Amino acid sequence: MTAAREPLIVVAVALVDGDGRILVQRRPEGKPMAGLWEFPGGKLAPGETPEAALVRELHEELAIDVETACLAPACFASEALGDRHLLLLLYVCRKWSGTPQALAASALAWVRTPDLYALEMPPADRPLIGLLDALV
């Protein structure tokens, strides 16, 4: 009997601009779920805290710098993802330095929360839209 794999923890962030819009990025060709829109973020490296992982991912994916204190835990999703179970921890951040650049995505878009419903997003993200709408 093989042991079940542990849940996959992914951290992601809703960056909120001064107009209350949220940044989403489009997954590039060649990756699973290519073409879907998602919140910037990614998997934890071994031994990394969720906040440290998010600071690193935001630097790698968007070339922005964020302080841990500016990452507010907001909500989470718990969803099957292939042969794994995904725990997607979503933070909200309103303060960063630099201008986001699409270093790891095929496109970036600033979107009002109700307009997120019209975007194709991974299944785990859909339940987060209503929760985010209540928070931003």
Ligand SMILES: Nc1nc2c([nH]c(=O)n2[C@@H]2O[C@H](COP(=O)(O)OP(=O)(O)OP(=O)(O)O)[C@@H](O)[C@H]2O)c(=O)[nH]1
């Ligand atoms: N960043 C991010 N990942 C998400 C979201 N929703 C969601 O299901 N995921 C999934 O969570 C995982 C994120 O890990 P990742 O971004 O490091 O994965 P990846 O495949 O892009 O990169 P990798 O090449 O390092 O494996 C992916 O399987 C992705 O599909 C989301 O809103 N943001």
